[in-house]
Amino acid sequence: MTKVIDHINNAKGKTLFSIEILPPRRGDGIKKLFNEIEPLMEFGPKFIDVTYHREEFIYKKRENGLLEKASIRKRPGTVAICAALTNKFQVDTVPHIICGGFTKEETENALIDLNFLGIDNILALRGDAIKTESRFEPTPGGHNYASDLIKQVSELNNGNYLNCEVENSIATDFCIGVAGYPEKHFEAPNFDTDLNYLKKKVELGAEYIVTQMFFDNQKYFDFVKRCREADINVPIIPGIKPLTSKGQLTVLPSIFHIDLPADLVKAVMECKNKEDIKKVGIDWAIMQSKELAHFGVPCLHYYSMGKSDTISKIAGEIF
Ligand code: FAD
Numbered sequence: 001m002t003k004v005i006d007h008i009n010n011a012k013g014k015t016l017f018s019i020e021i022l023p024p025r026r027g028d029g030i031k032k033l034f035n036e037i038e039p040l041m042e043f044g045p046k047f048i049d050v051t052y053h054r055e056e057f058i059y060k061k062r063e064n065g066l067l068e069k070a071s072i073r074k075r076p077g078t079v080a081i082c083a084a085l086t087n088k089f090q091v092d093t094v095p096h097i098i099c100g101g102f103t104k105e106e107t108e109n110a111l112i113d114l115n116f117l118g119i120d121n122i123l124a125l126r127g128d129a130i131k132t133e134s135r136f137e138p139t140p141g142g143h144n145y146a147s148d149l150i151k152q153v154s155e156l157n158n159g160n161y162l163n164c165e166v167e168n169s170i171a172t173d174f175c176i177g178v179a180g181y182p183e184k185h186f187e188a189p190n191f192d193t194d195l196n197y198l199k200k201k202v203e204l205g206a207e208y209i210v211t212q213m214f215f216d217n218q219k220y221f222d223f224v225k226r227c228r229e230a231d232i233n234v235p236i237i238p239g240i241k242p243l244t245s246k247g248q249l250t251v252l253p254s255i256f257h258i259d260l261p262a263d264l265v266k267a268v269m270e271c272k273n274k275e276d277i278k279k280v281g282i283d284w285a286i287m288q289s290k291e292l293a294h295f296g297v298p299c300l301h302y303y304s305m306g307k308s309d310t311i312s313k314i315a316g317e318i319f
Contacts, residue, residue, distance in 0.1 A: 001092050003175035004121050005207040007046040008235050008298045015292075016299035017319045020049040020239070022306050023075040030084055036308045037089065043315040046299070047092040048085055049123060049210075052078045054101045057132055079110065083117050093119060094177065099149050100127030103141035107152060108162050115172045123177040123210065124149045124201075135187075147201050150176055154205035178202070180209040180236060182223035186257035191226070199232050208234050210301055213241040213252070215284065216261045217291050238292050241303040242310045243281035245274065282310055286317045293318060 007016060019040060024033050037048070053075040059067040082093035097110060114122065126146045129136045138144045143152070152162075159171035178201045181194060188194035198209070209232075214220055220238050227236060243252070249265055252258060264284055271277045289300050300318065302311045 001086070001118050001120050002046075003207075004047055004092070004094060004177060005175050005235070007092070008208065011046075011298070013296065015297055015318075016046045017043050017315060018045050018047050018049070018237070018299050018301045019304045019311060020051060020301065021081075021304055022051050023053065023077045023081050024306075026072065026074050026076055030081065033081070033306065034088060036304075036306055037085070039308050039312050040304075040315065041089055041091070043312075043319045045091060047094050047121065049094040049096065049301070050078050050081050050085070051075075052096040052098050052125075052127075054098065054127055054130055056130060079113055079117070079119075082114075082119055086119070092121060094121040094123050095119060096123045096125055097149065097153075098125045098127035099138060099143035099146065100130070100136060101139055101142070103139060104143065104152060104162055105141070107142070107149065108156070111153065111156055111172060111174070114174075115170075120173055121175050121177070122153065123179070124153060124206065125179055145197070146178055147197065147204055150178065150201055150204040150206055157205070175208075176206045177208050177210055177237075178206040179212065180223065180227070181212045182214045182219040183212070183258050195226060195230050195232070198227070199230055202232055202234055206234065208237060208298075210237045211239045212256060212258065213239050213303055214258060215243070215264055215288070216259065217288055217295075219259075220292065221295065235298040237299045237301045238297050239301050239303055240285055240288055240292075240314075241305075242285040242314060243268065244278050244307075244310060246271070246277055278310065282313050285310075285314045289314060289318045 053073055055071040055073045058070050058072055060070050062068050078095050082095045085091060085093050124146050143149045153174050153176055156172045157174055159169040161169055180198050184191050185194050224236050246268055249268060267280045268277055271280060304311045
């Protein structure tokens with residue numbers, strides 16, 4: 001398997017193609033996912049990111065009428081899907097590993113599983129608050145921030161396992177990616193503070209950054225400039241999400257804390273039907289991608305949300 005950073009270095013300045021997918025919903029099979037990904041393989045994605053979804057709590061009514069709290073994960077299977085995709089398509093995969101919901105020991109076990117599977121890439125994230133919390137609460141015995149998780153992975157990369165000296169321990173060799181926010185992470189008091197914490201993640205061992213989605217390339221260009229001025233010098237991969245419905249005009253800003261450019265909003269509002277909206281979204285993503293590729297970004301990373309048709313149309317124009 002090849003690490004993301006090696007793919008970037010081997011490309012010698014050529015812009016790569018990659019995608020992010022979501023695991024199928026609990027109860028769905030993997031075949032649908034394979035069918036969605038297959039058409040994208042002709043564009044040669046160098047890696048596929050697989051998101052991680054935390055548990056959610058539901059209340060089930062017991063026979064005696066009392067409510068029982070149960071934990072479910074709506075999209076389980078991140079690690080298994082990574083292994084299955086590599087096996088089926090001979091493509092590198094990047095499982096997302098989050099702090100929320102895990103103790104350090106559970107994280108170590110997950111990393112050992114990945115190491116045994118030959119998966120050498122991870123995207124290290126904090127994760128968001130679960131629905132029943134108003135803000136992110138670290139799991140007792142787990143990590144507060146992505147930087148703490150990176151520290152643990154870097155320790156393992158040096159052969160240092162938790163809690164005890166392991167004789168002749170095998171050092172792992174993970175390539176660590178992290179998230180960056182061209183429009184600032186919503187909890188950060190200001191942009192510079194957020195950038196300082198991003199720098200810390202890189203100093204602790206992150207080798208590249210993947211950005212939150214943005215729809216105005218100037219936000220990415222400004223972000224890269226500010227990173228470089230702050231001496232953050234790793235590759236910064238832009239994340240692109242094609243807009244596909246009118247509802248996303250309000251859903252995307254509220255979930256991802258991003259702005260949508262006035263021209264894009266106007267074009268969507270003028271559409272007569274769903275197909276027209278999809279076309280506006282695809283054309284916008286093509287325009288963004290062409291400009292970013294011209295700027296010389298290391299990779300164009302598409303948030304596919306498990307749907308290949310829009311990404312195929314965009315990739316067909318770029319790669
Ligand atoms: P951190 O880097 O820990 O930052 C979180 C906040 O804390 C920021 O405001 C930061 O400024 C601040 N901060 C950081 N370090 C410190 C410190 N040491 N002291 C004080 N403050 C600090 N979520 C999922 O649940 N699953 C996924 O698969 C997933 N994939 C994602 C992929 C990408 C590319 C992106 C951009 C996001 C993804 N997310 C995912 C969402 C992510 O988990 C949330 O955005 C989360 O709120 C922050 O994660 P982070 O890793 O950026 O956190």
